[in-house]
Amino acid sequence: MLCQRKTKNNVQRYFGTNNTICSKKDEQPASMHEISKETESQESVKENTKKDLLGIIKGMKIELSTVNVQTTKPSSTRQLKSVEATINKLQKAPGDAPKKRTKSLSPELVAAASAIADFLPFDKQTTKSELLRQLQQHEEVSKAQKNGGRAKISVSNIISDMKVAKSATIRVSTRPVHQIQFDEGSDDYMSQKTSDVKKSLRKNMLKGKRLNIFDLKAVTEETSETETTPSLWDIEFAKQLAAVNEQPLQNGFAEMIQWTKDGKLWEFPINNEAGFDDEGSEFHEHIFLDIHLKDFPKQGPIRHFMELVTCGLSKNPYLSVKQKIEHIEWFRNYFNEKQDILKENGIEFN
């Protein structure tokens, strides 16, 4: 239903610029009403007044044969003798009726209708015939009213309504592409068809026959690839990829990100370690160096001296942790070498 309304809206909108066709939309409800009335009356005619029907069909036959002459359909149509044969023929050749119907409309209207049909995202033929049908019905209703409101059922109405039942069943089963459709539920049918098409295509398009060359297992299998330095090809390809989503910067922060990456900006969070890279060693390793004094005596002048050394080292930002430890090591070795002097002076160093 939603889709149906949308289609109508579109039709109105496309033609908004054209004043003459705009009026069509006002008549739509009326004509729709007409249709239902006509269908009802058609049924009653069918069931109750057989004579009338025969008369109508006779008239129909005449019109049909004229159409056939024009369209050079199989000549067998002319040899039709019985009424039943005529009906059969009618049902078999659905293409004939609309031609006749459009005949009474002015060529401008037909052209306009086909123009819309070209414009709409649906089946061209369906749209065109729908539009023409609306116009036609309007024309016929007004004609009938002109004729003093006589309850005359137009031949083409019967033809079209007879088609409703028949063609609908045909289409559900075989879905011919080029068949002209003009049943009441055609809008519903359209939306149904589109979703049908979508569904079936999802099956078709992404889950159909594939090349069947590569095997999923073989492809996903992890192979130990030897680490090689990227070649010129790889580097240039990476550059191309980087250029793909290169866009002008969106805000000041994005610009600062760019500058940070270029190395033009102090890195956030801002601290005094900018540009200070000591192989991942951390703050405490730089500051708390007492831990390296375990081998030194727990007290005495050497201890005191070494504590002063570590204190100085902990305040030095220019040496790496490794260098600081080496520095302490040097003193350890130094005191080791001077053991005898130390002993002479009564200083203990184990």
Next chain:
Amino acid sequence: MAAAATSRWLGFRCRLCLKLRGQRASPCGQIPCCRFYSGSATLPKVEGTNITGIEEVVIPRKKTWDKVAVLQALASTVSRDPTAAPYAFQDDPYLIPASSMESRLFLLAKKSGENAAKFIINLHPKYFQKDIAEPHIPCLMPEYFEPQIEDISEAALKERIKLKKVKASVDMFDQLLQAGTTVSLETSNSLLDLLCYYGDREPSTDNHFQQSGKSEELVKDTGENDKKSKKADDQFGVTWRAKNNAERIFALIPEKNSYSYCTMIRGMVKHRALVQALNLYAELLNNRLKADVYTFNALIEATALNMNEKSEDKWNNILELLKQMAAQKVKPNLQTFNTILKCLRRFQAFGRLPALQTFREMKAIGIGEYVSWCPSLEGTTDKTSLLSHSAENPSKGSSRIIYDIMNEITGQKFTPKDPDDDMFFQSAMRVCSFLRDLELAYQVHGLLNTGDNWKFIGPDHRRNFYYSKFFSLLCLMEQIDVTLKWYKDLVPSVFFPRSQTLIDLLQALDVANRLEVIPQIWKDSKEYGHTFRSDLKEEILMLMARDQHPPELQVAFADCAADIKSTYESQDARQTAPDWPANSLNCIAVLFLRAGRTQEAWKMLGLFRKHNKIPGNKLLNEFMDSAKASNSPAQAIEVVKLAGAFSLPICEGLTQRVMADFAISQEQKEALGNLTSLTSDSDSDSDSDISEGI
């Protein structure tokens, strides 16, 4: 959303606190203090004697943040301001561009400034040695492009290869060989890489600068800086010469490995030596070596580009290559399939089924998951939409694959995987526009605004194309209020509309009967550089003049018409476009009349004479109405005179109206009589020129 994020953050913080507290609590429970105090050497000893074992203090690891994490968090709080120019243009307010041309110039100028500075610094590095930054900023220092190692050695060769000095590297290689030194296979292979990638030509100098689409264009514009323009380096420009240095060195390498073959094949395909490439592949197979996936990609391309074969044969050859890949256990990558899809696009109608099968194969073996589908989608959608255009397939089923693809990739975030990734949104929107499916267009647009996907919209012209298509579709299918909202949101902060886009909008306004917005649209279009677009101006005038409107609206329309009139006048001064169209003259005059600006309207009549255009009947009637309203028979007669001067058939009718409606003097009657007799004489030949006019 925000609340959820906050609560999550709080939760995280609480857990962090607990964790910290827990960590601290465990040692604290046993030992009240275990810090080493420098200078108080006695303390640890005392503690140590009291308690059996001292537990190590676990110092919590410093939390390291990514250097841009803070900035990224801040940047994510800034959303686009639809009332402001894009950030890239925010400089001097005077320089903020107002049309797509200006914005292009702006970006080019900015980029060229950067490049010029960089060029000078690199040309004279000795003047730019002072390093005042602390910490040191390497990217502001001159780069060295001259080789530093002077002697003849493999290290010197490596350095020259790294600096992409093609000729110097070849010379060095030759000298090394003459000296009897053997060059290692690795180095010779990287030399081959260099030679093959650039087709044995020196890479253009701008390679050292930042490479982007803009800078390339720029280099083309300011070609005098470079000895060789970028164009010459285009892959079709440089062709593979037989017996070039690459082939010579390749022959000189004593023990070639598969990499040497592969890079040769890739180079040959890149520079369109297709037959040689295929022959070399045969040689590679004969030597019982294996090609890598990149080489297969190149070979597939070579097969598809081969001129002398039919599509079907080409496709069979490609399949053959793929089977060889599978047999040699070479894993295909995304580029393999993209190359196939791109090649199949050239096969026109034949390529449709193989493309679908290839696509399914990709999906079946899960290449790159769905994210990387965008380039392949590009291949497929583009081709299929082309197909349905050419074949006029009434079912349009072939374009419908986009529905399936959209279902798969909606909500995904893309990362660049293929150089053509930035084509996706453009082609998806083209298919939407072709199918006239607004819902799908919204879906595509939603995908564009997912994560950082907007970065994939590509350079300026692609973005303009995307948004023009999107907006035209909105004008066509969407309610006018929504369309206008989009208009406010997108224009001009995202794109500058083309005149056709504005005409679409005008038509949408007309359909929705919202003509009162037109003066605003005219103002905008003037701003966006469409002042001299006569089709746009005529559309605006036609819409304004077509129907009668309430008086205040008529006044606004008349102002707008006066403005348009002034553009026509300045156009006269420029002497570029053809002069006044009769339609515009008519419309402007009518608009002046309806707004009660009679004086100007009468002046318009003078313009009709000057430019030798014919006023429409409707216009003349309106003039007569206005003359009647001001009760001035002189004006009425003036109108008749004008009509007479142009020998219009309406002249007679006008005369009768004057006779009936106005009280005119005898002289005037006589003058009128003369006029009518004149026109009836020339009536016969005037019929032909009344086709113009309203």
